[in-house]
Structure formats: structure tokens, C-alpha cells
Amino acid sequence: MIAEVIINRTAKKLNRTFDYGVPQELEDLIDVGSKVLVPFGKGEKLEEAFVIKLKEKTEYKVKNIKKLEDNITDKQIELAKWMAKRYFCTVSDCIKLMQAPGTRSKEKKMQHKTIQSVYLKKDIEEIEADIELGKIKSEKQKKVINFIKNNQGVTIPEIEMLIDCSRAIVKTLVKNGYLELLDKKIERDPLKSKNIKKTNFLKLTEEQEYAFMKVKDAIDNNVYERFLLYGVTGSRKN
Numbered sequence: 001m002i003a004e005v006i007i008n009r010t011a012k013k014l015n016r017t018f019d020y021g022v023p024q025e026l027e028d029l030i031d032v033g034s035k036v037l038v039p040f041g042k043g044e045k046l047e048e049a050f051v052i053k054l055k056e057k058t059e060y061k062v063k064n065i066k067k068l069e070d071n072i073t074d075k076q077i078e079l080a081k082w083m084a085k086r087y088f089c090t091v092s093d094c095i096k097l098m099q100a101p102g103t104r105s106k107e108k109k110m111q112h113k114t115i116q117s118v119y120l121k122k123d124i125e126e127i128e129a130d131i132e133l134g135k136i137k138s139e140k141q142k143k144v145i146n147f148i149k150n151n152q153g154v155t156i157p158e159i160e161m162l163i164d165c166s167r168a169i170v171k172t173l174v175k176n177g178y179l180e181l182l183d184k185k186i187e188r189d190p191l192k193s194k195n196i197k198k199t200n201f202l203k204l205t206e207e208q209e210y211a212f213m214k215v216k217d218a219i220d221n222n223v224y225e226r227f228l229l230y231g232v233t234g235s236r237k238n
Contacts, residue, residue: 005049035069121180
């Protein structure tokens, strides 16, 4: 079995099909609309692609599909082709619109952020002994150590802001073995700090109600009509 695929790239020169062999173990799984990974280019780098046609043979020497990701329907493929022709864009761009948010492997998903946090590397008693012996003379270094003693895990920007000490001072203490920088993962949830409440349905204005009823009547009566909504940006046309 041979699959014609569209490579998931925005380059116009790639807005065409490429033939790939379908491995025997995937023949019952791959269909028109499948998202797959294929080796592409000289470096054999795996690229995301969409199957838009299946056929029995090809005139080219082909590589095999490496992995099946997920599927969209053949009707969505046909719609994507129509959209690409109608709006002068690539088939790949239109296919991506058919996918649910968060399912695109190349899409940037919400990631966890890693930051560097500052901790004491030696026991505070040992550090205080070095201060007594004069091994740590800088008042700003002593200030940083005293702050970290009571605030383990703060970041360098927080130190700079809260006690007015530069990054260079922290780096020196790290270099001399008194402090250490450890990576800390921050769970990134943009909605965590927001108090989100369900809103009540907004009341339509007289003009909005009129437009809504026109569309509703056409749908209820199975009448195909086109409607043009005219309004400035922010006038709640949606």
C-alpha cells in the first residue's frame, strides 16, 4: 500500500504530495486523514505529514512511513483542499485547523518552566565560622548569605530586588562553594491565580436579536441563505 502525504510545513514548494510506503503492521490502521511521521530530506529527519490518498502502487522508489499519530476524516481532508484553493494557502495549514487544540505535535504546548534557585551549599555554622575567620569579608556577601539562610530556594532576580545585591555577588559565593544553584520546575498554569466565574448569558441588543432571528428562521426552515454581519470591531458580532 502507498500513501500520498502532505508534509506539515508552511513552505509553498512543499504544498504537494509525496509518496510513502505503508508498513504491513500499519495497513489496517492508516487511512485518509491519518497524521503520520515520515523520513524527509537528506538527513532522514522525521517530519509530520497528513495522508490524503491511499493507492496500490507508485512509479517512485519510496521510503516507509515510520509512525502513525492520529486521524482526521476524509471529509475534513476534502474541506482542507477546498479551503487551500479558495483562500490561497497550503493544504497543510488548512488540515491543522481541523485538529483539536493541543494535538498538534509541532504546536507549542503549555510547558513547565525551569528556574534556578539559590541554596546554601555548606552548613550555616561552617559558613559563619569562615566569616569569623575573615574568609568572607564583603558586607554584601554576608548580607546575601544571611538572606539565603532564611529564604532557601529564592531566585537571583529576587535577591537583586529584595536586598539590592548584584548577580555577580551571588556568582562569587557559588564559585567559592558557599552557595549552589539548583534547577526548580515551576508548574505553569496561567489560570491558577485567576478567580474564574461562570458568566450569565449576555442580553442581545435589538439589532443583534433581529440578526439572530433571521439566521435562526433560515436554519429552522432548512433554507440555505448567506448572511453578512456588518459591525465595527468590538461590536460583538460573534
